[in-house]
Amino acid sequence: MSKTYTLLLFIFVVLASNLQAQNTGAITGSWKTIDDETGETKSVVEIYEQDGKYFGRIASLQKNKDARCTECSGKKKDQPIVGLVIIEDLKKDGDSWSGGSILDPQKGATYKLSAWFDEDPNTLYIRGKHWTGLYRTQTWTRN
Numbered sequence: 409m410s411k412t413y414t415l416l417l418f419i420f421v422v423l424a425s426n427l428q429a430q431n432t433g434a435i436t437g438s439w440k441t442i443d444d445e446t447g448e449t450k451s452v453v454e455i456y457e458q459d460g461k462y463f464g465r466i467a468s469l470q471k472n473k474d475a476r477c478t479e480c481s482g483k484k485k486d487q488p489i490v491g492l493v494i495i496e497d498l499k500k501d502g503d504s505w506s507g508g509s510i511l512d513p514q515k516g517a518t519y520k521l522s523a524w525f526d527e528d529p530n531t532l533y534i535r536g537k538h539w540t541g542l543y544r545t546q547t548w549t550r551n
Contacts, residue, residue: 435462435498435505435523438551439532444544452551455495462505464495466513479516489513495521510536519543 436455443450448470455464466489469475475489484492498508504524511518519536526533530550537543 435532438467439548440551441546441548444546453494453548462495462498462508463493465493466490477513477516480513481516498523510534
């Protein structure tokens with residue numbers, strides 16, 4: 409009986425450690441974006457790592473699910489917003505991420521991007537900075 413108990417305890421500890429590792433400081437995963445005006449969920453963004461950089465694509469929209477990026481330019485012009493890569497080339501920078509860009513599909517504008525956690529690894533701060541020095545910070549929550 410004690411071997412079974414020890415084995416179950418070991419499995420529990422391993423699983424709990426694995427879940428903690430997934431949620432502590434990992435930018436990868438599924439994030440809910442919040443509308444600044446209404447406070448409601450606007451979309452879900454999947455952030456993933458590729459070749460040491462981080463990218464994010466819109467996985468779903470709450471409204472206008474068939475919307476297209478009509479204001480975008482280049483290859484993204486008129487592409488469906490769901491599936492669109494809006495975060496590109498973000499790099500780990502100590503306890504935060506920087507050096508990438510983020511696309512606002514409603515405006516078709518691209519901004520310099522930085523991202524960080526304060527204390528809660530389930531709350532991600534996303535800051536898009538315009539070339540003028542003006543910026544906007546959004547709070548995303550882990551989905």
